Amino acid sequence: MHISKTARAWALDTLEKWHKASAFSNLLLHQQLQKSDLENRDKRLVTELVYGTIQRLNTLDFIIDELVKKKTVDMWVRHLLQLSLYQFIYLDKIPERAIVHEAVEIAKWRGSMGVSKFVNGVLRSFIRKQSELGTFTAKSTIKDRSLLHSFPPWLVSHLSGAYGKDTADLIMDACNQPPKVSIRVNALQTDRETFIAHWQGEGLHAEASAISQDGVIVSGIGNAANHAGYRQGDFTIQDESSMLVSSLLDPSPGMHILDACAAPGGKTTHLAEKMNNQGSILALDIHKHKIKLIESNAKRLGISIIQTKALDVRKLEDTKLYDAVLLDAPCSGLGVIPRKPDIKWRKSESEIEQLVLIQQQLLESVASKVKSGGILMYSTCTWTLEENHKQIARFLDHHPEYFPDPAFMASLPESVREKAIITDGTVQILPHHFHSDGFFIAKLRKT
Known part of the structure; x- marks a missing residue:
C-alpha cells in the first residue's frame, strides 16, 4: 500500500x-x-x-x-x-x-x-x-454557537452584534457550505445565452446567475481554468457578487476610469468589456507581481484599453480627473470564507481596525480624482459595518460634494432588491442571500 x-x-x-x-x-x-x-x-x-x-x-x-x-x-x-x-x-x-x-x-x-x-x-x-x-445544538451562548458553526468566538459576537443572532447563524451556516463556481461571460466574444447553450451542448451544467447578467453558474467541471474556453478568453472565473460592482458602475464606451486597487483584474476587465473595449482604464496596484496578473488577464480576454501601473493610489500625483473611480478596497475578506476558510482563524478585531484606517486614507485620496458629475464606487468583500456602512457614512459626512447615486435602487437586479440589505446608494449581500460571496457596494456621485 x-x-x-x-x-x-x-x-x-x-x-x-x-x-x-x-x-x-x-x-x-x-x-x-x-x-x-x-x-x-x-x-x-x-x-x-x-x-x-x-x-x-x-x-x-x-x-x-x-x-x-x-x-x-x-x-x-x-x-x-x-x-x-x-x-x-x-x-x-x-x-x-x-x-x-x-x-x-x-x-x-x-x-x-x-x-x-x-x-x-x-x-x-x-x-x-x-x-x-459529535453533536452540537444551536444554543444561545457564544461558546456553543462557536462550536456549532465552527467560528471563532469573537467573530460570532461581532456578527451577532451587527445583524442579530438569527441572521448571524444563517451567515455562519452559509459559510460552511461548499461555494458555487461562477464564471463571467466575455461580452466581447459572445453573449450569455449562446455561451450557456454551447456548454450544455458539451454535456456540462450551466445556468444563468440571478445576480449578474454576465454571470453563469457551472458545476461538474473541476477547475474551470483548465477548460479550453478559459484559455481562449471566453470567460473569467469570478464570484457573482463581485460581478455586480462593474454592472452597477454601468460604464459607457469612451469613459476614462481609474481602478485604484485593481489586481488581479476581475473587475477591471469586466469594466473594459462593458465599455466594449473603448475608452481607457488606469489600473493600479501596489504589488508589481500582481500587475502582471491584470495584464495577462486583459491579453487573454482580448482587451487593449487597460494601462497598468504598480503604485499606491495614495501616491498618485497626476491631476487628471476621471469619469469614474473604482475603489475595491483592501478589507478583512470575511465574505469569502467559503472559498478561503483560513481567513476566520487568521483575522482579528484589531486588524479590522487597522484596515478601516487604510480604507479611510484610500477614500480620501481618490475623492479628488473624480470629475464633477462623476462616479465614485466603493466595494469590499466583507460584511463588517465598520468597513462598509459606517465607512461610507463617515466619508459622506466629510465630503458634502458627494451624495448617494439616486438611480442606484432602480439599477439593482430584482433578485438583489428582494434579498439583500439596501440603504441609500449601498447594497450589502450576505453569504446566505445567494450562497455567493459576502459583498458591499456603494455608488456615490460628485456634484
Whole structure:
C-alpha cells in the first residue's frame, strides 16, 4: 500500500504545510494537487478534506481535546485526527472502518506502532462517544454557537452584534457550505445565452446567475481554468457578487476610469468589456507581481484599453480627473470564507481596525480624482459595518460634494432588491442571500 499516494495522505501533507507556513489554503492546495498523481475523484476528496477540516478547525480541536484529555499530541498526529473526525462527523458516504483503517496505516507509516495504536484508540473512543461529542445544538451562548458553526468566538459576537443572532447563524451556516463556481461571460466574444447553450451542448451544467447578467453558474467541471474556453478568453472565473460592482458602475464606451486597487483584474476587465473595449482604464496596484496578473488577464480576454501601473493610489500625483473611480478596497475578506476558510482563524478585531484606517486614507485620496458629475464606487468583500456602512457614512459626512447615486435602487437586479440589505446608494449581500460571496457596494456621485 503506497500510503504517500493516497488522498488522505496528501490531505495530511497539505494541512501540515498550511499550518507550518501559514500559507493560503487555496493556493497551497492547488500546488499540492498539481504535484500529485491522483485521479480526479481523489483530488476532489483531498479538496473536501483540506477545506472541510480547516473550516471546522475549532470544533474538531475541541473534540480531540475532550478525547485525549491533557496528553501532548504531535501536530501531525493532531492533523490526522482532525481529518479523520471531519470524515466521521461531516461526511456520510465513507464507512467508519475505512476511516479508522487508513488513519491507522498512515500513523504506522509516518510514526510507529505506538502512534498507530494511539490513533486507533482515540478514533474508536470517538465512535463510542459520538452521540455526546459529535453533536452540537444551536444554543444561545457564544461558546456553543462557536462550536456549532465552527467560528471563532469573537467573530460570532461581532456578527451577532451587527445583524442579530438569527441572521448571524444563517451567515455562519452559509459559510460552511461548499461555494458555487461562477464564471463571467466575455461580452466581447459572445453573449450569455449562446455561451450557456454551447456548454450544455458539451454535456456540462450551466445556468444563468440571478445576480449578474454576465454571470453563469457551472458545476461538474473541476477547475474551470483548465477548460479550453478559459484559455481562449471566453470567460473569467469570478464570484457573482463581485460581478455586480462593474454592472452597477454601468460604464459607457469612451469613459476614462481609474481602478485604484485593481489586481488581479476581475473587475477591471469586466469594466473594459462593458465599455466594449473603448475608452481607457488606469489600473493600479501596489504589488508589481500582481500587475502582471491584470495584464495577462486583459491579453487573454482580448482587451487593449487597460494601462497598468504598480503604485499606491495614495501616491498618485497626476491631476487628471476621471469619469469614474473604482475603489475595491483592501478589507478583512470575511465574505469569502467559503472559498478561503483560513481567513476566520487568521483575522482579528484589531486588524479590522487597522484596515478601516487604510480604507479611510484610500477614500480620501481618490475623492479628488473624480470629475464633477462623476462616479465614485466603493466595494469590499466583507460584511463588517465598520468597513462598509459606517465607512461610507463617515466619508459622506466629510465630503458634502458627494451624495448617494439616486438611480442606484432602480439599477439593482430584482433578485438583489428582494434579498439583500439596501440603504441609500449601498447594497450589502450576505453569504446566505445567494450562497455567493459576502459583498458591499456603494455608488456615490460628485456634484
